Amino acid sequence: MQDTDIEIAELAKALAHPARLRILRLLLVTPGCIGGDIVGAVGLAQSTVSEHLRILKAAGVITGEISGPRICYALNPAALEPLADFIGTLTAPSAAVCCVPDEKEIS
């Protein structure tokens, strides 16, 4: 399962930075969408935050919608499913996961 592992690794890499986790938490508590307020919240330079947002968007974890001169970011938790699934497989090897009927991942 090379390609699946690569996808999961990409998702994990997207979460492998405190600043990106902070951004996700910020989007979580913000029901609507915020623009550059993220820059002030994480305390990093605007270009750095933009890069983190780009990584999160590339991984599919967030979505960006143009709203005039600013951009409306929103969470897309569904993209994390492969990673959540993998962790669930490790945590509960004998118990069936709630959603996937059978994910034959092991060779």
Place this chain on the structure above:
Amino acid sequence: MQDTDIEIAELAKALAHPARLRILRLLLVTPGCIGGDIVGAVGLAQSTVSEHLRILKAAGVITGEISGPRICYALNPAALEPLADFIGTLTAPSAAVCCVPDEKEIS
């Protein structure tokens, strides 16, 4: 939540490599413990695999127990709880269902 985010980021970083995911899958399907068979399974040099094992062990995801001249590795899924918790936090608020709340995959 700085320290918590750092801890979660460390866990995610441990999962952010296909070779390490493969190692975890290998340990999952191996009820007992295997030693250097991991080296042959992942197709990397012995020193490289040893480094991946060190990273996984440092993150607490696996444990290594000396068994004579070889080392017995085992999964420690409990260490992934903070990361699983974080992902669950992201996934939960949008839908109470355990999985696939919506299939909106807007890029």
Place this chain on the structure above:
DNA sequence: GCCCTTAATCGTCTATCGACGATTAACGAA
């Protein structure tokens, strides 16, 4: 004792990440 196996460590190299300032592009308002 000696030798063989196993795994960790060391040293080195390349590639990627993370951060920043500066610049550029897009859009709304005056």
Place this chain on the structure above:
DNA sequence: TTCGTTAATCGTCGATAGACGATTAAGGGC
């Protein structure tokens, strides 16, 4: 149109990650 705001991009830099061969340390078998 011009101006101000917002976000992406560029270029650069230092730090880290990843891979490898070679070496070293620890045990078991002879």
